[in-house]
Amino acid sequence: MENKQETTASLPLADTNCCASDCCTDDNTNKSATELKELVQEKYGAIARRAAGGGCCGDQSMDYSIMADEYDTLGGYAPDADLKLGCGLPTEFAKIKAGDVVVDLGSGAGNDCFVARSETGDSGQVIGVDFTDDMLMKARKNTLTLGYNNVSFVKGDIEDIPLPAETADVVVSNCVFNLVPNKAKAFAETHRILKTGGHFSISDIVLEGNLPPALQKDAEMYAGCVAGAIQHEEYLGLLRQQGFQNLQVQKRKPIVLPEEVLAQHLSASEIAAFSKEFGIYSITVYGEK
Numbered sequence: 001m002e003n004k005q006e007t008t009a010s011l012p013l014a015d016t017n018c019c020a021s022d023c024c025t026d027d028n029t030n031k032s033a034t035e036l037k038e039l040v041q042e043k044y045g046a047i048a049r050r051a052a053g054g055g056c057c058g059d060q061s062m063d064y065s066i067m068a069d070e071y072d073t074l075g076g077y078a079p080d081a082d083l084k085l086g087c088g089l090p091t092e093f094a095k096i097k098a099g100d101v102v103v104d105l106g107s108g109a110g111n112d113c114f115v116a117r118s119e120t121g122d123s124g125q126v127i128g129v130d131f132t133d134d135m136l137m138k139a140r141k142n143t144l145t146l147g148y149n150n151v152s153f154v155k156g157d158i159e160d161i162p163l164p165a166e167t168a169d170v171v172v173s174n175c176v177f178n179l180v181p182n183k184a185k186a187f188a189e190t191h192r193i194l195k196t197g198g199h200f201s202i203s204d205i206v207l208e209g210n211l212p213p214a215l216q217k218d219a220e221m222y223a224g225c226v227a228g229a230i231q232h233e234e235y236l237g238l239l240r241q242q243g244f245q246n247l248q249v250q251k252r253k254p255i256v257l258p259e260e261v262l263a264q265h266l267s268a269s270e271i272a273a274f275s276k277e278f279g280i281y282s283i284t285v286y287g288e289k
Contacts, residue, residue, distance in 0.1 A: 033181035036228070037157070040179050041132050044085070048109065048134035051083055067175065067205070067255055067282055071111060076118025081110040081142045086174035087282040088203025091115040093250040094286075095199065099123040100169040103193060105158045105186075106130055106176030110139035110151070116172060117151050127168075128153040129161060161189045168193050171200040175282075178205045178229040187242045194289040201250065201286050206232040209278035214265035226257075226280060236285070244287035255280040 031039070067087040071077045074092060091112050096102055096119035104112045107128025117126045130136050130153065139153045156162035158173075159182050171190050180186045190200060207229050216227050230238075239247055257280065262271045 036179075036181050037131070044108070044132045045134040047083060047085065048132065048138050051109070051138065069253075071115065074115050074118075076115040078111065078114045078142060078146060080145070081108075081114055081139065083109050083111070086111070086203060087205055087255075088174060088251060088253070088284045090172040090174050090201040090203045090284055091119070093284055094119075094170050094172050094201035096120060096124075096170050101125045101167060101195075102127070102170045102172060103161075103163065103168040104128045105161070105171060105173040105190065106179070107139060107153060108132075108135050108174075110142045110153065112172050112174055113139070113151050113153075114142070114146065114148070116170075117148055120150070122150065124150060126151045127163065129156045129158060129163070131155060131157050158189060159185045161193055163193050165192050166195045169195055169198050171198070171202075173200070173202045173204075175203055175205060177202065180228075183230065183235075184238050184241065187238050187244075191242045191244065191289055196289060199286065199288040200244075201284060203251075203282060203284045204235065205229040205255065206235045206281050206283055207279065208232055208281065211278070212266060212270060212274060215262075226255075229280070232281065232283070235283075239285070239287055244289065246286075246288045248286045249283050250286050251282075251284040253282040255282055 068084040069086065069089045071082055071089065072079075074089070085108055092115075094102075094116070096116055098119070098121045100120045101124060102113075102116040102120055104116065104126065107113050107130045110128055113126045113128045117124070120126060128139055128151070130139070133155070136153050136155055143151050143153070154162055158176065159180060171194055173190075177183055177186055194200065205226060208231065211227065211229075236247055259271055262274060266274060
């Protein structure tokens with residue numbers, strides 16, 4: 001069941017400074033899973049430090065925030081926790097109830113956790129999982145500022161979630177699984193930590209058509225959730241393989257890369273073909289265990 005109101009996000013070009021001379025030319029197809037995770041930790045750690053006033057060695061060449069939806073109409077929204085790194089509003093669709101245990105995978109600075117907490121109330125519990133130290137530090141600081149005693153954050157890789165089986169009534173995640181090298185394992189872990197009868201709502205980036213090799217090799221395209229994304233049907237298929245049921249696409253939003261970005265990697269004829277034959281989409285998917 002798709003949301004009929006599709007919106008289009010256009011991806012602008014940000015400052016092209018990099019943290020190293022080759023940071024925008026790394027071949028992600030040849031990187032190991034460990035190297036890809038280190039790339040994500042480096043990029044997102046720098047974003048967290050910059051948000052905290054710590055600065056960075058340079059700005060990324062891709063504006064990750066353009067994919068984000070606005071949270072300011074949702075209860076529990078905390079602006080200091082919103083680093084504009086998502087691609088949807090999974091908590092808006094997650095059917096969270098008072099007293100639920102909610103786990104946010106790839107919780108960043110805590111944005112979705114604080115929105116979820118407004119739904120669970122004092123009787124519920126919200127747990128954020130992230131593997132970037134700077135993000136965890138910022139999230140915990142935000143929790144102290146807000147005075148919540150039922151929101152916590154743990155360090156962990158979502159391919160190996162450090163939580164017991166049957167922990168969560170609801171799992172949410174926002175533009176994170178496309179950053180994970182082994183998506184099948186991460187989905188299996190999501191299934192493991194959900195209670196029987198529990199459900200998830202996940203926003204992510206998916207593809208339709210083949211991403212040109214030149215874009216696959218760009219480090220910023222990987223950290224920006226594009227180069228690590230997979231085909232739409234493959235994504236849903238992996239979820240089915242892990243035993244999730246009643247899958248629904250709750251929202252679908254086209255993401256448009258402008259020619260200025262594409263021109264860094266593709267010829268004029270390749271750009272024309274790309275625009276006609278290829279699609280990048282933000283989807284929010286619901287599923288039940």
